[in-house]
Amino acid sequence: MNNIASMPASPPAEAARLPARHYLNEAHTLRSWFLTTDHKRIALLFLASITVFFLIAGVAALLMRLELLTPEGDLVQAETYNRLFTLHGVLMVWFFLIPSIPTVLGNFAIPMMLGARDLAFPRLNLISWYLFVGGGTLTLYSLIKGGVDTGWTFYTPYSTLYSNSAVLSTVAGVFVSGFSSILTGLNFIVTIHTLRARGLTWFRLPLFIWSMYATSLILVLATPVLAITLLLLAMERFFGFGFFDPRLGGDPLLFQHLFWFYSHPAVYIMILPGMGVVSELVAAFSRRRVFGYKVVAFSSLAIAVYGFLVWGHHMFVAGQSPYAGLVFSALSYLVAIPSAIKVFNWTATLYKGDISLDTPMLYALGFIGLFTIGGLTGLFLAALGLDVHLTDTYFVVAHFHFIMVGGMVMGYLGGIHYWWPKISGRLYTEWMGRFSAITAFVGFNLTFLPQFLAGYLGMPRRYWAYAPEYQVLNVMSTLGASILGVAYAFPLIYLTWSFWKGQVAGPNPWEATGLEWRTPSPPPTHNFETPPRVTGEAYERSHAARGEA
Amino acid sequence: MRPAAKPEAPGLGRSETGAAGQFADLEHERSASLLGMWTFLATEVLFFGGMFTGYIVYRTFYAEAFREAGGHLDLFWGGVNTAVLLVSSAAVAMAVRAAGQGRGKSTAGWFFSAAALGAVFIAIKAHEYTRDYREHLMPLRDLPFRFPGPHADQARLFFNLYFVMTGVHALHLLIGMGLVLVLAALSWRGRFSGGRDAPVEAVGLYWHFVDAVWVFLYPLFYLMGR
Numbered sequence: 001m002n003n004i005a006s007m008p009a010s011p012p013a014e015a016a017r018l019p020a021r022h023y024l025n026e027a028h029t030l031r032s033w034f035l036t037t038d039h040k041r042i043a044l045l046f047l048a049s050i051t052v053f054f055l056i057a058g059v060a061a062l063l064m065r066l067e068l069l070t071p072e073g074d075l076v077q078a079e080t081y082n083r084l085f086t087l088h089g090v091l092m093v094w095f096f097l098i099p100s101i102p103t104v105l106g107n108f109a110i111p112m113m114l115g116a117r118d119l120a121f122p123r124l125n126l127i128s129w130y131l132f133v134g135g136g137t138l139t140l141y142s143l144i145k146g147g148v149d150t151g152w153t154f155y156t157p158y159s160t161l162y163s164n165s166a167v168l169s170t171v172a173g174v175f176v177s178g179f180s181s182i183l184t185g186l187n188f189i190v191t192i193h194t195l196r197a198r199g200l201t202w203f204r205l206p207l208f209i210w211s212m213y214a215t216s217l218i219l220v221l222a223t224p225v226l227a228i229t230l231l232l233l234a235m236e237r238f239f240g241f242g243f244f245d246p247r248l249g250g251d252p253l254l255f256q257h258l259f260w261f262y263s264h265p266a267v268y269i270m271i272l273p274g275m276g277v278v279s280e281l282v283a284a285f286s287r288r289r290v291f292g293y294k295v296v297a298f299s300s301l302a303i304a305v306y307g308f309l310v311w312g313h314h315m316f317v318a319g320q321s322p323y324a325g326l327v328f329s330a331l332s333y334l335v336a337i338p339s340a341i342k343v344f345n346w347t348a349t350l351y352k353g354d355i356s357l358d359t360p361m362l363y364a365l366g367f368i369g370l371f372t373i374g375g376l377t378g379l380f381l382a383a384l385g386l387d388v389h390l391t392d393t394y395f396v397v398a399h400f401h402f403i404m405v406g407g408m409v410m411g412y413l414g415g416i417h418y419w420w421p422k423i424s425g426r427l428y429t430e431w432m433g434r435f436s437a438i439t440a441f442v443g444f445n446l447t448f449l450p451q452f453l454a455g456y457l458g459m460p461r462r463y464w465a466y467a468p469e470y471q472v473l474n475v476m477s478t479l480g481a482s483i484l485g486v487a488y489a490f491p492l493i494y495l496t497w498s499f500w501k502g503q504v505a506g507p508n509p510w511e512a513t514g515l516e517w518r519t520p521s522p523p524p525t526h527n528f529e530t531p532p533r534v535t536g537e538a539y540e541r542s543h544a545a546r547g548e549a
Numbered sequence: 550m551r552p553a554a555k556p557e558a559p560g561l562g563r564s565e566t567g568a569a570g571q572f573a574d575l576e577h578e579r580s581a582s583l584l585g586m587w588t589f590l591a592t593e594v595l596f597f598g599g600m601f602t603g604y605i606v607y608r609t610f611y612a613e614a615f616r617e618a619g620g621h622l623d624l625f626w627g628g629v630n631t632a633v634l635l636v637s638s639a640a641v642a643m644a645v646r647a648a649g650q651g652r653g654k655s656t657a658g659w660f661f662s663a664a665a666l667g668a669v670f671i672a673i674k675a676h677e678y679t680r681d682y683r684e685h686l687m688p689l690r691d692l693p694f695r696f697p698g699p700h701a702d703q704a705r706l707f708f709n710l711y712f713v714m715t716g717v718h719a720l721h722l723l724i725g726m727g728l729v730l731v732l733a734a735l736s737w738r739g740r741f742s743g744g745r746d747a748p749v750e751a752v753g754l755y756w757h758f759v760d761a762v763w764v765f766l767y768p769l770f771y772l773m774g775r
Contacts, residue, residue, distance in 0.1 A: 111571075116571055117570055117571040118570070118571040119571070120571065120572075120581045120585065121581075121585060122569075122571070182589075182592050186585060186588045186589060186592070187585075189584070189588050190581050190584045190585045190588065193581075193584055194572075194577065194580055194581040194584065195571060195572075195581075220588055220591060220592050221591060221592065221595050222595070223592070224592040224593065224595040224596035224598075224599070225595050225596070225598065225599045227596055228596050228597070228598075228599035228600055229599055231713075231717075232599070232600070232603070232713065235709075235713055239689050239690055240688070240689065240690045240691070241688065241689075241709040241712070241713065242688070242705065242706065242709060243603060243706070243709055243710075243713075247702070248702040248703065248705050248706050249607075249610065249611060249702055249703045249706060250607075250706060251606065251607075251610075254602075254603060254606055257602075258599055258602065258603075261599075526570070
């Protein structure tokens with residue numbers, strides 16, 4: 001077997017038709033989906049489930065924005081509003097953002113990018129989906145029971161002693177889905193260590209793999225802390241154990257420490273995968289190697305490591321020692337360094353690149369712009385003095401939505417559009433994709449830029465009514481959210497349509513590098529007819545051209 | 550043909566080497582299984598770490614109360630349990646060794662002994678819990694909590710931590726017992742012969758981890774302040 005044969009090329013003749021057998025038409029029974037161990041099918045199971053959660057959480061957001069159209073609390077009651085933002089937060093964080101890129105794009109692409117047949121533990125991967133759905137069902141059950149009003153942070157002692165809402169079942173749902181996260185992260189780590197193709201050394205890995213590796217480290221090391229924290233919370237609420245009960249001398253602040261020890265790294269679970277996708281997109285659509293490959297790779301690990309050391313910046317005004325605050329503030333600034341490295345290196349990659357503005361690239365450029373704003377406003381909040389003024393205002397809301405929606409959701413949609421031809425074997429209508437990407441960018445900015453102003457002027461978050469002088473900004477925000485809603489609904493329609501009716505894509509419609517593009521679209525169940533062998537660096541185009549010849 | 554040749558059969562078949570389809574051979578599969586278990590144990594360290602952090606915080610805040618409360622635990626039975634668990638780990642180590650040598654029946658025997666010792670541990674723990682309940686040291690829901698001296702509330706925190714940490718530990722031990730019993734049955738039937746003993750080694754690691762957690766719990770609760 002010679003080298004060229006072991007690098008499945010893409011004969012142009014195949015471009016017109018789908019391959020005769022691929023992972024989608026391998027079997028059509030329900031059993032072949034719900035008991036599948038194929039990472040590609042499990043990715044689609046995750047795609048369907050997180051889309052459902054995204055829609056429910058999106059409706060909650062829309063109701064909140066409608067309520068905030070007027071200063072008076074008129075559409076819903078204050079109690080309902082509390083439940084709406086909790087629902088929105090819990091579902092978006094744990095059932096959409098955290099699983100989004102890892103479980104869908106990571107599951108689908110990682111084994112193929114490594115030249116592997118599957119993840120290291122395929123059955124564990126399926127268990128991970130069942131845990132996720134189980135946790136999600138428990139959380140939705142709490143919604144039926146009347147919802148939760150604690151906010152997604154479940155702060156004690158409110159959540160343990162006072163709240164009359166369905167705290168236990170929600171916490172149980174998040175707890176269970178946490179094990180899904182852990183198993184996914186574990187699977188990725190082992191896969192990346194052990195299933196790389198011949199010749200695929202660590203520094204030849206696509207940057208998406210590096211960022212997924214960093215994400216997996218956080219998933220594996222931070223999630224168990226959330227699990228134990230929620231377990232202690234549930235014990236306190238159910239059995240009356242008083243870990244965080246001040247009446248016994250328990251310390252509610254300890255809960256916040258434990259919670260943010262997970263939840264701050266979790267913020268990086270929600271952005272690192274997006275960064276990985278953007279690295280792929282920028283390389284593919286400017287037809288260049290990512291500038292400073294190694295630095296970008298290590299910046300992902302740096303973000304993962306720093307992420308564990310900055311949780312205290314969520315507690316500047318919670319009563320922690322000012323000296324601790326000082327240290328946490330300084331460490332938080334450090335996160336800006338690897339983040340900025342990424343932004344600068346993407347920009348440097350674009351420089352003199354052969355750029356094509358296809359849909360995924362538009363999302364990627366949107367990501368870079370919005371993430372930059374989100375990151376820079378993070379520095380405002382890391383400043384001890386300024387944070388006192390900005391804590392619990394809409395400034396914070398705008399900041400983290402820039403990172404999570406402007407960053408992660410843009411990255412997710414960019415990745416979905418990028419790998420969609422590989423997933424479905426078909427192309428979506430390009431203008432529809434571009435229209436959605438641009439609409440999302442416009443709608444997003446209109447929604448959240450005004451919130452920076454409202455927050456800076458002092459509008460507090462989590463209230464269903466507000467002082468009349470903020471109305472103009474809130475109307476803009478609600479208008480933007482409506483546009484954003486359209487921008488998110490549209491891909492759902494045309495992607496679904498293209499899944500069955502789209503034009504056949506061929507193995508590599510973007511002329512991208514990477515092993516996943518050297519196998520038919522959709523790929524066969526075992527991904528590669530012959531195990532691929534890597535002889536060149538990541539994103540090396542001359543090499544890719546040789547492979548195609 | 551390279552040694553990494555994969556089987557042609559679809560689905561998650563096993564190659565002629567006996568390894569799962571995504572692996573080149575059994576050695577490859579073993580390295581993945583063990584890395585997986587070590588990674589899982591890292592999550593376990595963080596899981597228990599949350600509780601240990603809570604313990605450290607409250608023990609620092611309320612050193613006096615924790616010392617007094619620790620005196621109410623049964624040093625004798627706690628010590629016996631520590632010995633039981635350490636011996637069980639030795640049995641598991643023997644099981645792993647026997648599996649590596651392909652002696653399936655011997656593996657099963659050692660695993661069964663380990664499970665039996667685990668059961669002894671749980672029985673002793675249950676006895677201790679019962680005693681705590683009788684002495685009103687179990688702060689569960691509406692049960693009365695009676696603790697002599699001025700530090701009753703803080704002592705209650707101590708017992709909260711004690712029950713949750715030893716309880717979660719006992720739960721891990723029960724899971725471990727289930728695992729080794731399953732492995733005992735499988736190895737009796739010769740499932741792990743011929744270099745296919747990676748699961749035995751992985752479960753062995755888990756068992757030793759659970760044992761090691763107890764090695765920390767025992768001094769923190771029973772020996773502290775004596």
